[in-house]
Amino acid sequence: MSDLSDLYQEVILDHNRNPRNAGKLPGATCQLEGYNPLCGDRLTLYLRMDGDVVADLRFEGQGCAISIASASLMTEAVKGLRLADVEALFAGVHKLLTGRAEAAPNLGKVAVLSGVREYPARIKCATLAWHTLRAATQGEQLPVTTE
Amino acid sequence: MSGIGNHLPQQRPGSGLSDTDVLRIRQDFPILQQQINAHPLVYLDNAATSQKPQVVIDTLSRYFAHYNANVHRGIHALSERATQAYEAARDKVRKFLHAHQPEEIVFVRGTTEAINLVAQSYARPRLTDGDEILITAMEHHSNIVPWQILCQQTGAVLRVAPINRAGELIPEAFEALLNRRTRLVALGHISNALGTINPVKTLIDIAHRQQVPVLLDGAQAVPHLPVDVQALDCDFYAFSGHKLYAPTGIGVLYGKKALLDAMPPYQGGGEMIRRVSFSGTEYNSVPHKFEAGTPDIGGVIALGAAIDYISDIGIARIADYEQTLLAHAMACAAGVTDLQLVGTARHKAGIFSFNLAGVHAHDVGTILDQQGVAIRAGHHCAMPVMEFFGVAATARASFAFYNTHDEVDRLFAAIDQVREVMH
Secondary structure: OHHHHHHOOHHHHHHHHOOOOEOOOOOOOEEEEEEEOOOOEEEEEEEEEEOOEEEEEEEEEEOOHHHHHHHHHHHHHHOOOEHHHHHHHHHHHHHHHOOOOOOOHHHHHHHHHHHHHHOHHHHHHHHHHHHHHHHHHOOOOOOEEOO | OOOOOOOOOOOOOOOOOOHHHHHHHHOOOHHHOOEEOOEEOEEOEOOOOOOOOHHHHHHHHHHHHHOOOOOOOOOOHHHHHHHHHHHHHHHHHHHHHOOOOHHHEEEEOOHHHHHHHHHHHHHHHHOOOOOEEEEEOOOOHHHOHHHHHHHHHHOOEEEEEOEOOOOOEOHHHHHHHOOOOEEEEEEEOEOOOOOEEOOHHHHHHHHHHOOOOEEEEOOOOOOOOOOOHHHHOOOEEEEEOHHHOOOOOOEEEEEOHHHHHHOOOOOOOOOOEEEEEOOEEEEOOOOHHHOOOOOOHHHHHHHHHHHHHHHHHOHHHHHHHHHHHHHHHHHHHOOOOOEEEOOOOOOEOOEEEEEEOOEOHHHHHHHHHOOOEEOEEEOOOOHHHHHHHOOOOEEEEEOOOOOOHHHHHHHHHHHHHHHHHHO
C-alpha cells in the first residue's frame, strides 16, 4: 500500500481527524461557499481581513479526507499573510497539485498534498478550499464551484 | 457466438448459475481479464454501466466492417441489410420486454431521453395549471428534472411519494397522493442508489384504478430481472442499452401503441415524416415518428446481440444468481459495526450502498481502486435520497452476473484495508 501512504500521509489523516480553524468566525469580514458538484464536497470559508492582511480565517464543511485536510492546512498557512503572499501561495499549490512543479519552499507543510497528483479524480478535492479562498480575496460573492 | 449456449452445466439449486457457469461467462468479457493497480480487476460498478461481452463488440464491429448503411432509405443491398438488422433488433427488444407489437418499441439515446420524450410529447400537451405529476423520493435525477422542467412549462405541480428508513415506498402514502388532478405517475422500477425493487404491479394497479397512466424507469431493472410490460400493464417503460451489456448511446422507450399514436412528435427531421411541403408536413407512423434523424444503427443492432446473449443464459437465472451475490454481501456486512448500509429494503436488487464510520465515500473509493476494486462513490445522481438518509455520499458496489462470490470477498478484504489506511 505504498502508493496510498503517499496520498494519505499522517499529516493529512491528522488534519482530517482534527481540522484546525474549524467552525464559524465571529467578526468575519467576508464569507464564501465552495462546492464540488461532482462529489458533493462543500465548505464555507470565513475571513477577517485587516487591510490587505488575512488576520484570521476559519472554515466549516463536509467532504473527504483530502478536502478537509487541504482546507485545514490552508487556514494554518494563510493566517497572517498579505494578499500578495496568499496569491503566491495559491500559485505554488496549484502548480504542485497539477504536477507542474515540485513543492516550492513557501509551501511548508502544505507540500504533503503533493501525493494527490497521482490521483487525477481527487485533485479537485484538494483544490476546492484554495479556489474558494482566492475567490473570496478577490471579492467574489457567488459560491465557487470546481466545475 | 461466444461461449454460452445450451451447454451449461447443472446449476446450484436456487442459485441460477453455478460457479463454473460464471467462470465460463467471464471469458466472454475481455475487459474483465485485466489487472488494475497490479490486482485482478473486480468490477462492481455495474449500476453505472455494465461491461460488454465479445459478441456485442463483434456485432458492432461487423456492422461497420460489412454492412454500414443508412436505414429505411436506400434501395441498395447494404441499406436493406442494415434495415433488416435494425428492425430485427426492435423485435428482439419487443420479445424481451414481452410487448405486444414492435411498433411500441421506440429507439432513443437512453433512459433519460425516453423520460424527456414522454414528458414533452405525452404529458406537456395535456397539462394545465394545477395538474399534478407524481414521482417518488427515491428517483434518479433523470426521473426528477424532466418533470420539474415540465412543471415550469405548464404550471403543473410535482408531488413526491415518501419512503421509509429502509428505502421502501409506502403504498398507502403513494395512494393518498393520487387525486383527480394527477396526470401521470413516473416511478423507478429499481432504485439505483438503494437497490429497492418497487412493488410496481401493485402501484400500477392503484394508479390505474384512478385512471392515471404510469411510466416506469427501468434502467436498473431490465438487466437484472425479467420484465413483462403487458403483465405489469405499465403505459411507458424506459431503459438504457449500456446497463444491459450493450453500447452507450442507445436506449428504448416502450409505450402502449394507442398512447404513442396520439402523441405529437418529439423532434422534427428526416425519418419521422411521410411527406413534407412548405404548406404542411405529414408525420410518419410509430415508432418512426419518434426516431427523427439517422439513428444509432450499430448501437441498436448491438443491443439486439446483447439481448440474445442475455436470453441464452436466461434473465431469470441471472436474477437468481445475483440475489446470491447480494445475500453474500449482506452476510459479510452483518455484524460489522462501523459499516452503515443505506438501503435495506426487503426486496432488493444487487446494489450494496454503504458508508464506513468516519471515512468519506470518496476515500473508500480511492482506496478500493488501489486494490483493483471498482465501485462508485458519490450521490449517484440521487441527491434527494442522500439528503433523506442524512449522508453526503455513499460508496456503492453493484453486482452483475459475471461477478463471483470470491469478488464479494475481495470487496470486504479491500474494505478492511480502508480501515488500515485511514486509522
